[in-house]
Amino acid sequence: MPPGRPGLAALARAFLRLGALAFGGLGAALALFQRDLADGRGWVSQRDIGEALAFVKPLPGSTMLQVAVFLGGRLRGGPGALIAGLAFIAPAAALMTAAAALAVSLPDAPWARGAVGGIQVAVAGLLASAMWRLARSEAGGRVLTLVLAAACALGFFLPAALIVIGAGAAGAAGRGGRGADG
Numbered sequence: 001m002p003p004g005r006p007g008l009a010a011l012a013r014a015f016l017r018l019g020a021l022a023f024g025g026l027g028a029a030l031a032l033f034q035r036d037l038a039d040g041r042g043w044v045s046q047r048d049i050g051e052a053l054a055f056v057k058p059l060p061g062s063t064m065l066q067v068a069v070f071l072g073g074r075l076r077g078g079p080g081a082l083i084a085g086l087a088f089i090a091p092a093a094a095l096m097t098a099a100a101a102l103a104v105s106l107p108d109a110p111w112a113r114g115a116v117g118g119i120q121v122a123v124a125g126l127l128a129s130a131m132w133r134l135a136r137s138e139a140g141g142r143v144l145t146l147v148l149a150a151a152c153a154l155g156f157f158l159p160a161a162l163i164v165i166g167a168g169a170a171g172a173a174g175r176g177g178r179g180a181d182g
Helices: 008-021 025-039 046-057 063-105 111-138 143-154 160-171
Strands: none
Touching: 008 025, 008 063, 025 046, 025 063, 025 111, 046 063, 046 111, 111 143, 143 160
16 A cells, blocks of 8 residues: 555544544634644645545535545545545534533533633634635635635625635636646
């Protein structure tokens, strides 16, 4: 097997671990994928993660799960996609079942509301950090940097699907390549 291409068991262990640690939504998961799969293991590149996000973000459903499936497929084809998806979602399913049971049994305690507030702020910070890293790696030239800035600003006012379609058209008009300065 070529270097950087994991076996199915190693892939399952890695995505099970990522699924257990991917609290906080898409940004936190992207940061974990970057640190573990790209920086730590060398299985994928930042570009692979960016491509996964670009392909799956417009689709309905859990973007985090779809990115995991995409990366598993990139690494090991169909079996890798299936194993990565199942392994990634298994901890969340178990934890959500436990959290739902706990939420029903806990009264509306102020300390619980405070803990949730603290977690939400930390997740926002992780999301901002992951998005900054992704933006820096993907917007290599003037055209794509302008597309990035416009998409960010328009994100406050327009639906994501319109922004994605417009950004794709702008990238194509600007010769589409990374670092296109035209």
